Amino acid sequence: MPAFFDKSVVLALIIARLKVDLDLLQRAAQSAYETATHEENIAENKYDTLGLEASYLATGQARRVEEIRQSLVQFQNLSLKAFDEHRGIQVGDLVTLEAENGSQQQLFLGPDAAGLKIQHDDFLVTVITTRAPLGKNLVGKAEGDEIEITINAASQTFSVINAL
Structure with missing residues (x-):
C-alpha cells in the first residue's frame, strides 16, 4: 500500500x-x-x-x-484511530495482505457492508468485517504477521504487508 x-x-x-x-x-x-x-x-x-x-x-x-x-x-459514526502495533489491526484499519502466490489485496476492516468494493486511485479496496473468517483472524495482527484461514477445506495463508 x-x-x-x-x-x-x-x-x-x-x-x-x-x-x-x-x-x-x-x-x-x-x-x-x-x-x-x-x-x-x-x-x-x-x-x-x-x-x-x-x-x-x-x-x-x-x-x-x-x-x-x-x-x-x-x-x-466510525472513529478512525492511528494504527497501534500494540493493539494490532482493529475495525477502521486499512490493511494490505499478500497471498502465497504474491498477489496483494487492500482491505478495510469495517463495522458492516462486507463485500463492498471501492476504487481509490489505482487500488481496489474491499470492505470486510470481523464476522468473516479473514476479518476475525486479522484482529490484533500487525505488519509481518501471517494469517491462515480455511474455507471449504482449502487452507490459505496471507501475510500482513501493511496496516494503517
Whole structure:
C-alpha cells in the first residue's frame, strides 16, 4: 500500500458509495411498492400473482434499504484511530495482505457492508468485517504477521504487508 493512502479518504469513499446505493435502492423500493399497490395489480383470481410477487419484491427491497441505512450510520459514526502495533489491526484499519502466490489485496476492516468494493486511485479496496473468517483472524495482527484461514477445506495463508 503506498504511503499516500489515507484511510480517512477511504472511509469517505465508502460513505459516499453507501449514500449512492441507499438512494438508488430507496427509489427502486418506492417503485416496487407502487407496483404492488397499484389497482391494476389486484388479483382477479387465485392464479393472478403479479401483485403478490411485487409485494414480495417491495418487502425485500425495504429490508435492504434498512440494512444499507444501518451500515451508513455505522460508517458515519466510525472513529478512525492511528494504527497501534500494540493493539494490532482493529475495525477502521486499512490493511494490505499478500497471498502465497504474491498477489496483494487492500482491505478495510469495517463495522458492516462486507463485500463492498471501492476504487481509490489505482487500488481496489474491499470492505470486510470481523464476522468473516479473514476479518476475525486479522484482529490484533500487525505488519509481518501471517494469517491462515480455511474455507471449504482449502487452507490459505496471507501475510500482513501493511496496516494503517
